[in-house]
Amino acid sequence: MASSFAGLDLFGSGPHRFAMGAAGRLVVGVLRPPTYDTRSIDMAATLELRIVQTGRLVAPTPAALWTLIDAVRTQAELPRNGTLIDHHARTWANMTLIRFELAGPINRGRVTSVAYTAEYLRYGP
Amino acid sequence: MIYLSPRRVTLGANELTHVSRITIDRTADLIAVEHSDLGPHVEFVDVPEQRVTLRIVRTITADEPGVIKPGQQHTLSLRTAPSPASPSAREVTASVVVVSVEHDYSVKHGLEQTITTIALVGSGGADPITETIVAGGG
Numbered sequence: 001m002a003s004s005f006a007g008l009d010l011f012g013s014g015p016h017r018f019a020m021g022a023a024g025r026l027v028v029g030v031l032r033p034p035t036y037d038t039r040s041i042d043m044a045a046t047l048e049l050r051i052v053q054t055g056r057l058v059a060p061t062p063a064a065l066w067t068l069i070d071a072v073r074t075q076a077e078l079p080r081n082g083t084l085i086d087h088h089a090r091t092w093a094n095m096t097l098i099r100f101e102l103a104g105p106i107n108r109g110r111v112t113s114v115a116y117t118a119e120y121l122r123y124g125p
Numbered sequence: 126m127i128y129l130s131p132r133r134v135t136l137g138a139n140e141l142t143h144v145s146r147i148t149i150d151r152t153a154d155l156i157a158v159e160h161s162d163l164g165p166h167v168e169f170v171d172v173p174e175q176r177v178t179l180r181i182v183r184t185i186t187a188d189e190p191g192v193i194k195p196g197q198q199h200t201l202s203l204r205t206a207p208s209p210a211s212p213s214a215r216e217v218t219a220s221v222v223v224v225s226v227e228h229d230y231s232v233k234h235g236l237e238q239t240i241t242t243i244a245l246v247g248s249g250g251a252d253p254i255t256e257t258i259v260a261g262g263g
Contacts, residue, residue: 015161015168056159056169087162107157107173108250115157 001089005097005120006082010072014113016055018086023047049122051084051092054103058113065112069102072118076100084120095120128205132214134181136221136240137199139192143184145237147203149254150178177244177253179221185228185236193240197223201242204259218255219244 002012026045029038057072059065076097084095103115126149134141155174158167179201201221206214221242230236244253 015159015163017160017162055161056157058169107155107171109157109171109173109175111171113157113169113171113173115159 001087003084003086005084005095006075006080008075008080008082010068010075011053011055011057011118013068014056014058016053018084018090019052019054021047021050021052023049048124049092049095051095051120053118053120054116055118056113056115058111060111062106062108062112065106065114069114072097072100072116076118092120092122094122096123128203128217131203131205134183134201134203136181136193136201136223136242137197139199141181141183141240143186144181144203145184145234146182148180148182150180152176152178177219179219179242179244181240181242183238183240184234185238191226193223193226195223195225198245199223199242201244213258213260216257216259218257219253220246 002009003016003018004010024047026043026047027040028043029040031037032039057065057068059068076099079096079098081094081096084092097118098121099117099119101117103117106112106114128147128149129145131144131147134144134147153172153174154176155172157169157171157173159169160166161168181201199221200218202216202218204214204216221244223240223242225239225241227239227241228236229239246253
């Protein structure tokens with residue numbers, strides 16, 4: 001099945017993959033006088049859920065590729081909040097697309113394409 | 126692609142004699158390969174950066190001044206035909222930059238010179254090799 005975010009198929013033009021970021025406790029390090037050794041403090045919270053998507057947008061022409069890029073950029077700048085669903089129907093609710101970044105220059109070969117990284121975050125616990 | 130014993134080979138203003146072969150190798154400078162979460166196999170491949178390398182191999186039969194040097198840009202032109210009696214011949218041209226001029230001696234082949242060049246184009250979308258059919262044979 002196709003993946004989607006907030007009901008939108010933004011990345012279906014090319015292959016892409018999802019990876020979950022770090023999970024666990026929210027722990028911060030502080031410096032304590034008089035020795036200023038590092039001490040870790042449990043902030044009594046869990047880490048925010050972070051999903052990183054990597055892939056490639058593919059289009060027949062540079063203009064068509066920029067249309068795809070601009071569509072994702074618009075969602076990242078809103079910011080858009082919604083449900084993220086991967087190719088295997090794994091669902092993450094209340095995710096926000098917080099970052100979209102091209103991995104390098106646009107490749108012009110048999111087709112026009114560009115690799116990217118998109119990052120989703122669920123704010124709060 | 127390989128051209129054996131082309132009839133006439135010029136590199137800029139230099140006519141190259143005793144050319145035994147010219148090879149045209151096409152290789153990828155960058156390969157874009159992508160997998161997905163759907164399985165183990167590659168889902169996307171493209172070659173957005175390519176290189177066309179032309180190698181001219183010729184036999185040196187007498188002293189020659191070394192006028193061809195790395196960094197020089199020339200038009201390489203060769204004409205080839207199945208036989209001297211052929212009614213038409215193929216002419217292959219390319220704008221190239223010389224990257225090496227090397228020599229090797231063997232008892233079997235004598236002193237061979239290999240001129241390695243990379244083809245280039247003014248605009249990256251066009252193929253750097255032009256092949257035309259010309260009347261008049263080899």
